Amino acid sequence: MSLFSYREDELSAELTLLREVPLFSTLKRRDLRVLEPILHERSYVHDEVIFEEGDEGLGMYVVLEGQVRIARKGLIGSKEVTRLGPGQFFGELSLLDGGPRSASAVATDSCRLFGFFRPEFLEILEKHEKIGAKISFQLAKLTTMRLRQSIQGAQINGSL
Template structure:
């Protein structure tokens, strides 16, 4: 019985690593790097209409949508008309990974939603001990931020940086 339980647990771990590999932010990471990263990720479940973070909150980490949908609402003029939505695989709140400043928008779950959270100080400690992982994640994050900034500048209603 004990063996079968362990087998199931290892299997669940491997499945989770496989799921992480499918996320664009972590697509460059090896299985070993994903296992190290997995130790830092926190999975949370939100109900429909539940606030994930609010405008004015101190930003402490990045969120990645695993399932469900998240809507971003802001009182800032530049973001007000955009009201983007995020689905599985998308990430939001990424600026909190770089600085501990106030959130510029509110994130609300539009349906029952599961997200992964990566906390800034844990990410920084990962960068300090394994720069290889840090470079890969930061590279993907930079690409995403650049892409969203371009969209924002072009005034197109798609995925602004929040």
């Protein structure tokens, strides 16, 4: 393999799948190759905890396979907020502010995730501004979309 160029036909199955994820959908193959060494693939079994509410957050996860339940602590036990499937992502707030986790994530199925973490994201922003800008823009767009959905949900429930 040439040291100065990337071979287009060698994109791994995981990276091909990653192109389907809205967050990375605007990235070119070449950009995905830059991301490949910094994405951590993790496997979880049914009921295994991915992170807990209040944990020191480090980054976000993209679901490659399986399902993940997002839940928040209530007065009586925990309350499920949503379920996420392949192509969806969670934990993005910690990627942006590095703050504590606002909810818990548990695998409801055997699942495979890609972890994308803050220190490496900051490195991308510093060294590869274009890729960083594309991801940041998509992240802002998708977070805004989620915010609008929750505002609409709250309006329907009458809490706003």
